[in-house]
Amino acid sequence: MGELRVLESAVKKHVEKGGLYAAICAAPAVALGSWGLLSGLSATCYPSFMDKMPPDVAKGESRVIVDGRAVTSRGPGTAIEFSLALVEQLYGKEKADEVAGPLVMRPCHGEEFGMVELNSMAWKYDNTPQVLVPIANGTEEMEAVIIIDTLRRAKANVVVVSLEDELEIVASRKVKIEADMLLGEAIKIQYDLIILPGGLPGAQAFSKSEKLVDLLKKQAGSSGLYGAICASPAIVLEPHGLLKATAFPALCSKLSDPSESENRVVVDGNLITSRGLGTAMGLHSA
Numbered sequence: 001m002g003e004l005r006v007l008e009s010a011v012k013k014h015v016e017k018g019g020l021y022a023a024i025c026a027a028p029a030v031a032l033g034s035w036g037l038l039s040g041l042s043a044t045c046y047p048s049f050m051d052k053m054p055p056d057v058a059k060g061e062s063r064v065i066v067d068g069r070a071v072t073s074r075g076p077g078t079a080i081e082f083s084l085a086l087v088e089q090l091y092g093k094e095k096a097d098e099v100a101g102p103l104v105m106r107p108c109h110g111e112e113f114g115m116v117e118l119n120s121m122a123w124k125y126d127n128t129p130q131v132l133v134p135i136a137n138g139t140e141e142m143e144a145v146i147i148i149d150t151l152r153r154a155k156a157n158v159v160v161v162s163l164e165d166e167l168e169i170v171a172s173r174k175v176k177i178e179a180d181m182l183l184g185e186a187i188k189i190q191y192d193l194i195i196l197p198g199g200l201p202g203a204q205a206f207s208k209s210e211k212l213v214d215l216l217k218k219q220a221g222s223s224g225l226y227g228a229i230c231a232s233p234a235i236v237l238e239p240h241g242l243l244k245a246t247a248f249p250a251l252c253s254k255l256s257d258p259s260e261s262e263n264r265v266v267v268d269g270n271l272i273t274s275r276g277l278g279t280a281m282g283l284h285s286a
Contacts, residue, residue: 008035015069020089022071024082029053032070043072076149080105080142104264104275119269121223129156129192134212135179136163140199141171143229147195156193161186163205163212172199183211194219195272196237198230207236216242220270227272243271 008031015021015037023032028045029052032038042058044050044065053059063078064071064085071089073082080103088096131151135144144160151158162169162179169177194216196206206212213236219226220242228237237243265274 007031011035011037018069020069020071020086022073022082022086024073024079025049025075028072032072033057038070038072041067041070043067043070044074045072046075117267120267121269125192130189131156131158131193131195132161132186132189132191132215133158133195133197134161134163134183134206134209135169135171135177135197136202136205137169137171138199138205139169139171139177139197139202140230141173141175141177143197143199144171144177147197147229151195159186159189159191163209172202183209187211187215191219191224193225193227195226196228196232198228198232200231200235203231203235206232207239213240216240223270225270225272227274229274233273237271237273243273 011021011032012035021032021037023045025046026049028038028043029049033043033045033052033054036054038057039054040056042060042065043053044060044062045053047061050059061074064073064081066085066089069089071082071085073079073085084096084100084103084105087099129151133144133148133151148158148160159181160177160179161181161183163183165182167179167182169179171177196203216226216237217240218224226242233243263275265272
């Protein structure tokens, strides 16, 4: 990116006009820093790129740093906070708080993220785990992508499966995602984990899919690992008797047993559930 002169020129012109500019992960160092756009400012970036920051940049380790019109952040795990900082710069704190509420963000990153484990079971896979992640029109795209990305970073074989008639789905914020295969083909494979992202009407499509529900019931019945986040615990698992869990706050009233619903992540035997987009990273750590 640092060598793309057309982009460099466009960003510099934008900055000269007093525009807001931002970068995350390696980009603050290899792009903004190398272009001289962080000189005299405080900034942060991905930890292993900190030594590539120019010497006239005050390097910091905060998750997000706002200095004047420049906003920088550290990496994938800080992307939501980074995005909310941009919302605040563009619209003000009230709008940022409004957007942050439904994301179920952690109030303070120094605190425990609220995971509870019930009926503990030992899990160990000698081979590469096979993971099924279904998607449908209206699936929450960030939850789906975070699930897929994090598990693939852990070297799991993640199969993304469309419940629609074609591979491509249109997610809840109109982002298009292309699956690896259709559900009819995917049900022929045995999985170590089935994990459902949330979002509406995506979760409703999951609940109405007899093939997916049957697969989940077989997974649960064989003590296979399965899980869900956001709307899916309440909309998919609860109606089919597959749940003791947490869920998106607005849907916790639909749980027959909401006793653990305030926890950000609940592990109950072979079931893992979580509350929403802001808890998605915690779901994968479980």
